[in-house]
Amino acid sequence: MEIRVFEINDNIKEETLEKLDKDNIKKIFDKIFQSKNMEHLKISCYANDDSIIREYNTNRETFKLKLLAEKLQAAENKKDGTRNKQITEGYLFVKHEKHRLFLLKLENIEVVDKEKNYEMRNSFSIEADYYKGCIFKNNIKDITIIDKNKSIAKYWREDFLSLSLNRDEYTNSTELIELLSGDDLFSNDIKQQSNFNDIKNRTENFIFENDTFDKTNLGNLLRTKKLITQTDLKDIYSEKSKVLDTEFTLSKKAVKEKYKKTIRISEDTKICTDNYAKLFRRQGIKYEDGNIILPVDDELISELPKELTNND
Structure with a gap:
């Protein structure tokens, strides 16, 4: 297994890693790419002819992993070669195994303590921190890309990786x-x-x-x-x-992913809905005199806590 880290902005700087650095970075990969993590978009793609993943797959033994950082930097630049300020700077983490390649861009490096060998801080959360990823498992027709945002960034899928979507429902x-x-x-x-x-x-x-x-x-x-x-x-x-x-x-x-919404009404209370647009449109939620009012479907009244339905 090989792990590399590149800081990418106007320049590319490769980080020097010790064994403990790599052990902790592996934990970051494990946390974000765990199969039960449903806090990001996950889409199946295939590699186009000019994809850097296809190039990597063809020349695994001689492929220079720094080419990934160079390709990402180019994808984050404008046509005139200057950096696109609308794209957040970050670090590209690369984990290369015998039959698998994992790519991870962390857009908020502050959640990792570099001074403590890339240990995850307590603030590290797969629910809140922005990242993008790619999982290649030896099949150029089935490559998984992930994005913590609500949609896959064009520069990540198209400009950097040159992947096309496998169409499904x-x-x-x-x-x-x-x-x-x-x-x-x-x-x-x-x-x-x-x-x-x-x-x-x-x-x-x-x-x-x-x-x-x-x-x-x-x-x-x-x-x-x-x-x-x-x-x-x-x-x-x-x-x-x-x-x-x-x-x-x-x-x-x-x-559900596109229309879900969380409304925080106090430090310890939040309301979650799988389809806020539908709820709002049928007047299923309203704000009145400092209170949020939600009607309850008749068939679900029996599932409410007893203290809410007690008339006394």
Whole structure:
């Protein structure tokens, strides 16, 4: 096993590591990449012809791991070669094993104590700290990338690793929601309509209320509701939407990840919902006189703590 660490900003600096450094860094990899960690996006990809993962796979014995740092630095730069200030600087951690390669970018190095051999501080948390990762297990057609943000960063998947998505219901659903939220699902003509927000809301309801997504069915619904008049799919949907399959099963996991929300109401109390947009839209939550009011579905009243339902 080989472990390397590179600090990447305007320059690349490789850290000198002792045995204890590597032991502690291995613990960081184990914590973040553990299979039960559900606190990040995890997407399956395949390597494009120009992917650095493909290059690594072809020349494992002679491949220079520093090339990964150089490739990442280039991906974080603008076209003129200067650093893109919108991309957070960080450290690239590389763990190379006989049949596996793990890459991890930590965007908040303060959660690791470099003075104590890269020991994780108490503040280290897979729930809060931003990171990006890649897992290659000897199959260039099935490479896993992860991102603690709500979507996979373009510079990480495309510019650095040159990976394409393996299309499945989760990938389709995730991209559908991202296209919708970014106003990239529909054509320019539809986006310019005065009722565009109504179209977006109706589309979200379609996602929440159906098990499958079908471009034709959504178009028919929008016309039935008199929100659009266009009949041809190319006049309804954007060029960017062509990445989606015309029809696919909607992933409940993807919907939950994109619409879940946590509302903190005190230091020790928070309200969590798997679909805040749906909850808010059906007036299932409101703020009134310093209180958050939530109605309880009839079939769940019996599951409430007894002290809440005691009339005395």
